[in-house]
Amino acid sequence: MRFLLKVSRPRFWFYLFGPYLVGLVAGIAARGELADWRYALFAIYFLFPANLLVYGINDIFDYETDALNAKKTDYEQLVGPEKRRTLFYWIAGLNLPFIIAAALLFDLNSFLALQSFVFFSLFYSSPPIRAKTKPILDSAFNILYVMPGVFAFAITSGSLPPATLVIAAGMWTAAMHAYSAIPDIEADKKAGLATIATFFGGYTTLAICFGLYLAAAVLSFEYLGPTAIMLGSAYMILMIASVQSLRTGRIFNLYKAFPMINIVAGFVLFWHVVISKSW
Numbered sequence: 001m002r003f004l005l006k007v008s009r010p011r012f013w014f015y016l017f018g019p020y021l022v023g024l025v026a027g028i029a030a031r032g033e034l035a036d037w038r039y040a041l042f043a044i045y046f047l048f049p050a051n052l053l054v055y056g057i058n059d060i061f062d063y064e065t066d067a068l069n070a071k072k073t074d075y076e077q078l079v080g081p082e083k084r085r086t087l088f089y090w091i092a093g094l095n096l097p098f099i100i101a102a103a104l105l106f107d108l109n110s111f112l113a114l115q116s117f118v119f120f121s122l123f124y125s126s127p128p129i130r131a132k133t134k135p136i137l138d139s140a141f142n143i144l145y146v147m148p149g150v151f152a153f154a155i156t157s158g159s160l161p162p163a164t165l166v167i168a169a170g171m172w173t174a175a176m177h178a179y180s181a182i183p184d185i186e187a188d189k190k191a192g193l194a195t196i197a198t199f200f201g202g203y204t205t206l207a208i209c210f211g212l213y214l215a216a217a218v219l220s221f222e223y224l225g226p227t228a229i230m231l232g233s234a235y236m237i238l239m240i241a242s243v244q245s246l247r248t249g250r251i252f253n254l255y256k257a258f259p260m261i262n263i264v265a266g267f268v269l270f271w272h273v274v275i276s277k278s279w
Contacts (some may be wrong), residue, residue, distance in 0.1 A: 175209040
């Protein structure tokens with residue numbers, strides 16, 4: 001269990017669980033609806049099983065690259081070839097019941113949103129697509145982190161969220177991925193793995209992230225107002241600060257604070273939605 005927990009990256013759990021919570025409060029019409037047991041069931045899913053799917057599949061197919069990356073041995077979990085089959089069985093066993101439950105409990109829009117999450121999670125790392133080895137596509141596939149919110153909104157409201165918001169969120173997650181790829185540039189180059197960061201280089205990737213965060217703030221302003229500008233500005237300042245960290249070789253130190261920054265941003269977004277609902 002300790003091994004599975006480490007593979008699932010608990011410090012990243014809120015990357016899936018947070019969007020799910022935001023989608024729930026955005027979609028419900030009254031606070032009492034949150035007591036629905038089905039919503040609690042899938043809250044459990046987006047805490048552990050879904051994270052095991054995202055990061056477990058990544059680790060199964062990335063041993064050759066991860067073995068060259070000190071971050072995997074010191075900061076994360078290295079999954080050797082002897083553990084791949086067992087890990088795959090655990091991923092399937094913990095995810096399939098929820099996928100079947102979604103098909104039985106919710107409408108087609110909700111089920112398709114969940115299937116989109118599973119699709120992007122699987123083929124980000126696994127063949128035949130293996131998006132993580134294709135620059136630009138690797139960041140685009142990180143829209144998988146938006147899908148829990150789309151799913152939650154669909155199960156509570158019976159409809160899909162506005163396309164503009166989904167696109168803005170996709171830009172945010174693309175920037176999140178691109179920024180996270182910068183500390184891995186040297187290890188990925190040694191392993192022959194092409195990513196958006198190895199393709200463009202660290203400084204250009206930071207500029208791309210800056211532009212994506214700016215675009216996300218502009219697109220979401222109609223729905224989030226000043227909150228969109230505040231969050232967008234915080235990330236753009238982070239990108240500017242990262243230029244100096246990259247120049248001094250300390251980008252990984254700043255990267256380690258990135259999950260907490262994202263959690264704080266999600267917290268702000270959650271309460272913005274709650275307050276604006278005016279129940």
